[in-house]
Amino acid sequence: MNPKLKYNSDGLIPAIVQQTGSGRVLMLAYMNEFSVQKTLETGLMHYWSRSRQKLWLKGETSGNTQRVVRSFMDCDADSLLFEVEQQGGAACHTGYESCFFQQINADGTLAEIAETRVFDPEEIYRK
Amino acid sequence: MNPKLKYNSDGLIPAIVQQTGSGRVLMLAYMNEFSVQKTLETGLMHYWSRSRQKLWLKGETSGNTQRVVRSFMDCDADSLLFEVEQQGGAACHTGYESCFFQQINADGTLAEIAETRVFDPEEIYRK
Numbered sequence: 001m002n003p004k005l006k007y008n009s010d011g012l013i014p015a016i017v018q019q020t021g022s023g024r025v026l027m028l029a030y031m032n033e034f035s036v037q038k039t040l041e042t043g044l045m046h047y048w049s050r051s052r053q054k055l056w057l058k059g060e061t062s063g064n065t066q067r068v069v070r071s072f073m074d075c076d077a078d079s080l081l082f083e084v085e086q087q088g089g090a091a092c093h094t095g096y097e098s099c100f101f102q103q104i105n106a107d108g109t110l111a112e113i114a115e116t117r118v119f120d121p122e123e124i125y126r127k
Numbered sequence: 128m129n130p131k132l133k134y135n136s137d138g139l140i141p142a143i144v145q146q147t148g149s150g151r152v153l154m155l156a157y158m159n160e161f162s163v164q165k166t167l168e169t170g171l172m173h174y175w176s177r178s179r180q181k182l183w184l185k186g187e188t189s190g191n192t193q194r195v196v197r198s199f200m201d202c203d204a205d206s207l208l209f210e211v212e213q214q215g216g217a218a219c220h221t222g223y224e225s226c227f228f229q230q231i232n233a234d235g236t237l238a239e240i241a242e243t244r245v246f247d248p249e250e251i252y253r254k
Contacts, residue, residue: 004237016143016152023150025143028206040233072227075219079155081227092202100199100208106167110131110200
Protein backbone atom coordinates (compact mmCIF):
# COMPACT_ATOMS: atom_id res chain seq x y z
CA MET A 1 0.00 0.00 0.00
CA ASN A 2 1.67 3.17 -1.26
CA PRO A 3 5.15 1.76 -0.89
CA LYS A 4 6.40 4.74 -2.82
CA LEU A 5 5.41 7.36 -0.23
CA LYS A 6 8.35 8.96 1.53
CA TYR A 7 7.75 9.80 5.17
CA ASN A 8 10.08 12.19 7.00
CA SER A 9 12.30 11.25 9.97
CA ASP A 10 9.25 11.53 12.27
CA GLY A 11 7.33 9.09 10.05
CA LEU A 12 5.10 11.87 8.74
CA ILE A 13 4.13 13.29 5.35
CA PRO A 14 2.49 16.71 4.82
CA ALA A 15 -1.01 16.72 3.34
CA ILE A 16 -2.53 19.72 1.59
CA VAL A 17 -6.32 19.81 1.84
CA GLN A 18 -8.32 21.59 -0.82
CA GLN A 19 -12.07 22.22 -1.07
CA THR A 20 -13.53 20.52 -4.15
CA GLY A 21 -15.22 22.92 -6.53
CA SER A 22 -13.89 26.24 -5.23
CA GLY A 23 -10.31 24.96 -5.04
CA ARG A 24 -9.74 26.88 -1.83
CA VAL A 25 -6.85 25.51 0.19
CA LEU A 26 -8.28 24.72 3.62
CA MET A 27 -5.33 23.50 5.66
CA LEU A 28 -2.05 21.67 5.79
CA ALA A 29 -1.75 18.77 8.22
CA TYR A 30 0.47 15.74 8.73
CA MET A 31 -0.25 12.06 8.22
CA ASN A 32 1.58 8.92 9.27
CA GLU A 33 1.29 5.68 7.33
CA PHE A 34 -1.67 4.48 9.40
CA SER A 35 -3.63 7.72 8.89
CA VAL A 36 -3.02 7.53 5.12
CA GLN A 37 -4.38 3.98 5.22
CA LYS A 38 -7.44 4.96 7.33
CA THR A 39 -8.14 7.92 5.03
CA LEU A 40 -8.08 5.81 1.87
CA GLU A 41 -10.11 3.00 3.48
CA THR A 42 -12.84 5.16 5.00
CA GLY A 43 -12.90 8.10 2.60
CA LEU A 44 -12.66 10.46 5.59
CA MET A 45 -9.57 12.52 6.33
CA HIS A 46 -7.48 11.14 9.20
CA TYR A 47 -4.32 12.91 10.36
CA TRP A 48 -1.58 12.46 12.91
CA SER A 49 -1.95 15.08 15.61
CA ARG A 50 1.56 16.24 16.44
CA SER A 51 0.38 18.11 19.55
CA ARG A 52 -1.67 15.22 20.94
CA GLN A 53 0.51 12.47 19.40
CA LYS A 54 -2.46 10.43 18.25
CA LEU A 55 -4.57 9.53 15.25
CA TRP A 56 -7.00 12.34 14.55
CA LEU A 57 -10.21 11.85 12.60
CA LYS A 58 -10.90 15.39 11.38
CA GLY A 59 -14.34 16.44 12.63
CA GLU A 60 -14.32 13.96 15.52
CA THR A 61 -15.24 16.77 17.95
CA SER A 62 -16.77 19.45 15.72
CA GLY A 63 -18.62 17.16 13.30
CA ASN A 64 -16.85 18.96 10.46
CA THR A 65 -15.52 15.86 8.73
CA GLN A 66 -13.83 15.95 5.34
CA ARG A 67 -14.97 13.49 2.69
CA VAL A 68 -12.22 12.58 0.23
CA VAL A 69 -13.02 13.31 -3.42
CA ARG A 70 -9.57 12.73 -4.97
CA SER A 71 -6.11 12.00 -3.59
CA PHE A 72 -2.75 12.81 -5.17
CA MET A 73 0.93 12.44 -4.40
CA ASP A 74 3.61 14.74 -5.76
CA CYS A 75 6.52 13.99 -8.10
CA ASP A 76 8.88 13.29 -5.19
CA ALA A 77 6.31 11.18 -3.30
CA ASP A 78 6.94 13.27 -0.20
CA SER A 79 3.75 15.31 -0.04
CA LEU A 80 0.05 14.61 -0.56
CA LEU A 81 -2.89 16.59 -1.86
CA PHE A 82 -6.50 15.77 -1.02
CA GLU A 83 -9.51 17.28 -2.71
CA VAL A 84 -12.29 17.09 -0.11
CA GLU A 85 -15.86 18.01 0.63
CA GLN A 86 -15.73 19.91 3.90
CA GLN A 87 -18.73 19.29 6.16
CA GLY A 88 -20.04 22.26 8.14
CA GLY A 89 -18.35 24.72 5.80
CA ALA A 90 -15.28 25.33 7.95
CA ALA A 91 -12.00 23.44 8.27
CA CYS A 92 -10.33 25.73 10.79
CA HIS A 93 -10.79 25.38 14.55
CA THR A 94 -11.10 29.20 14.65
CA GLY A 95 -14.39 28.98 12.74
CA TYR A 96 -13.03 30.24 9.43
CA GLU A 97 -13.54 28.22 6.25
CA SER A 98 -9.77 27.98 5.72
CA CYS A 99 -6.84 27.98 8.14
CA PHE A 100 -5.19 30.47 5.78
CA PHE A 101 -7.26 33.49 6.82
CA GLN A 102 -4.30 35.78 7.48
CA GLN A 103 -2.72 37.53 4.53
CA ILE A 104 0.95 38.53 4.66
CA ASN A 105 1.67 41.86 3.04
CA ALA A 106 4.86 42.52 1.07
CA ASP A 107 6.33 44.39 4.07
CA GLY A 108 5.74 41.36 6.29
CA THR A 109 2.77 42.78 8.17
CA LEU A 110 -0.40 40.74 8.57
CA ALA A 111 -4.01 41.43 7.68
CA GLU A 112 -6.96 39.22 8.55
CA ILE A 113 -9.00 38.43 5.45
CA ALA A 114 -12.37 40.18 5.53
CA GLU A 115 -14.66 37.20 5.83
CA THR A 116 -17.17 35.94 8.34
CA ARG A 117 -16.51 32.99 10.59
CA VAL A 118 -18.71 30.01 9.70
CA PHE A 119 -19.03 29.04 13.36
CA ASP A 120 -18.17 30.38 16.79
CA PRO A 121 -15.44 28.09 18.16
CA GLU A 122 -16.67 28.66 21.73
CA GLU A 123 -20.01 27.14 20.84
CA ILE A 124 -18.59 24.14 19.02
CA TYR A 125 -15.76 23.07 21.31
CA ARG A 126 -17.13 23.89 24.78
CA LYS A 127 -20.45 22.08 24.57
CA MET B 128 9.53 40.71 9.80
CA ASN B 129 6.99 37.94 10.38
CA PRO B 130 8.13 37.30 13.92
CA LYS B 131 5.08 35.10 14.31
CA LEU B 132 6.16 32.47 11.78
CA LYS B 133 7.09 29.14 13.35
CA TYR B 134 9.92 27.32 11.62
CA ASN B 135 10.55 23.64 12.34
CA SER B 136 13.67 22.21 13.98
CA ASP B 137 15.49 22.47 10.63
CA GLY B 138 14.56 26.16 10.40
CA LEU B 139 12.05 25.47 7.63
CA ILE B 140 8.36 26.11 7.01
CA PRO B 141 6.29 24.34 4.33
CA ALA B 142 4.84 26.51 1.57
CA ILE B 143 1.86 25.49 -0.56
CA VAL B 144 1.90 27.05 -4.02
CA GLN B 145 -1.33 27.58 -5.87
CA GLN B 146 -1.97 28.90 -9.39
CA THR B 147 -3.98 32.12 -9.29
CA GLY B 148 -7.26 31.92 -11.16
CA SER B 149 -7.58 28.17 -11.60
CA GLY B 150 -6.70 27.46 -7.97
CA ARG B 151 -4.70 24.41 -8.97
CA VAL B 152 -2.18 23.38 -6.33
CA LEU B 153 1.18 23.34 -8.10
CA MET B 154 3.65 22.16 -5.48
CA LEU B 155 4.73 22.06 -1.89
CA ALA B 156 8.22 23.28 -1.04
CA TYR B 157 10.14 24.51 1.99
CA MET B 158 11.34 27.97 2.93
CA ASN B 159 13.76 29.23 5.54
CA GLU B 160 13.51 32.71 7.01
CA PHE B 161 15.78 34.20 4.35
CA SER B 162 13.79 32.72 1.47
CA VAL B 163 10.55 34.07 2.97
CA GLN B 164 12.19 37.49 3.13
CA LYS B 165 13.52 37.27 -0.47
CA THR B 166 10.11 36.13 -1.72
CA LEU B 167 8.27 39.03 -0.09
CA GLU B 168 10.90 41.56 -1.18
CA THR B 169 11.19 40.49 -4.80
CA GLY B 170 7.70 39.11 -5.44
CA LEU B 171 9.30 35.94 -6.86
CA MET B 172 9.12 32.60 -5.09
CA HIS B 173 12.38 31.60 -3.37
CA TYR B 174 12.71 28.30 -1.53
CA TRP B 175 15.28 26.42 0.48
CA SER B 176 16.46 23.45 -1.52
CA ARG B 177 16.79 20.59 0.96
CA SER B 178 18.69 18.42 -1.53
CA ARG B 179 21.16 21.13 -2.57
CA GLN B 180 21.13 22.92 0.82
CA LYS B 181 20.92 26.36 -0.76
CA LEU B 182 18.59 29.21 -1.58
CA TRP B 183 16.60 28.36 -4.67
CA LEU B 184 14.98 30.96 -6.89
CA LYS B 185 12.26 28.94 -8.60
CA GLY B 186 12.78 29.17 -12.35
CA GLU B 187 16.49 30.01 -12.04
CA THR B 188 17.34 27.23 -14.52
CA SER B 189 14.08 26.66 -16.41
CA GLY B 190 12.91 30.27 -16.60
CA ASN B 191 9.62 29.14 -15.06
CA THR B 192 9.54 31.70 -12.25
CA GLN B 193 6.54 32.18 -9.99
CA ARG B 194 5.27 35.71 -9.41
CA VAL B 195 3.58 36.14 -6.05
CA VAL B 196 -0.02 37.35 -6.19
CA ARG B 197 -1.01 36.87 -2.54
CA SER B 198 0.66 35.31 0.51
CA PHE B 199 -1.00 33.77 3.55
CA MET B 200 -0.03 32.08 6.79
CA ASP B 201 -2.20 29.56 8.60
CA CYS B 202 -3.83 29.75 12.02
CA ASP B 203 -0.84 28.10 13.72
CA ALA B 204 1.70 30.21 11.81
CA ASP B 205 3.53 27.03 10.82
CA SER B 206 2.63 26.80 7.15
CA LEU B 207 2.37 29.24 4.26
CA LEU B 208 0.21 29.51 1.17
CA PHE B 209 1.21 31.48 -1.92
CA GLU B 210 -1.08 32.32 -4.79
CA VAL B 211 1.22 32.72 -7.80
CA GLU B 212 1.33 33.32 -11.50
CA GLN B 213 3.38 30.46 -12.90
CA GLN B 214 5.56 31.44 -15.85
CA GLY B 215 5.93 28.89 -18.66
CA GLY B 216 2.78 27.08 -17.57
CA ALA B 217 4.50 24.33 -15.57
CA ALA B 218 5.78 24.22 -11.99
CA CYS B 219 7.03 20.64 -12.00
CA HIS B 220 10.50 19.65 -13.18
CA THR B 221 8.85 16.71 -14.94
CA GLY B 222 7.14 19.14 -17.33
CA TYR B 223 3.66 18.81 -15.85
CA GLU B 224 1.74 21.89 -14.76
CA SER B 225 1.50 20.59 -11.19
CA CYS B 226 3.76 18.30 -9.17
CA PHE B 227 0.58 16.48 -8.11
CA PHE B 228 0.06 14.61 -11.37
CA GLN B 229 -0.29 11.17 -9.82
CA GLN B 230 -3.65 10.20 -8.41
CA ILE B 231 -3.88 7.68 -5.56
CA ASN B 232 -6.82 5.32 -5.84
CA ALA B 233 -8.77 4.12 -2.80
CA ASP B 234 -6.88 0.79 -2.91
CA GLY B 235 -3.55 2.61 -2.78
CA THR B 236 -2.63 2.08 -6.42
CA LEU B 237 -1.46 4.98 -8.53
CA ALA B 238 -2.69 6.42 -11.81
CA GLU B 239 -1.01 9.19 -13.77
CA ILE B 240 -3.47 11.98 -14.55
CA ALA B 241 -4.31 12.09 -18.24
CA GLU B 242 -2.77 15.40 -19.19
CA THR B 243 -0.04 16.57 -21.50
CA ARG B 244 3.34 17.74 -20.30
CA VAL B 245 3.82 21.47 -20.86
CA PHE B 246 7.49 20.96 -21.66
CA ASP B 247 9.96 18.14 -22.19
CA PRO B 248 12.32 18.18 -19.20
CA GLU B 249 15.19 16.88 -21.33
CA GLU B 250 15.00 19.97 -23.50
CA ILE B 251 14.79 22.42 -20.61
CA TYR B 252 17.41 21.10 -18.24
CA ARG B 253 20.07 19.72 -20.59
CA LYS B 254 20.60 22.76 -22.74
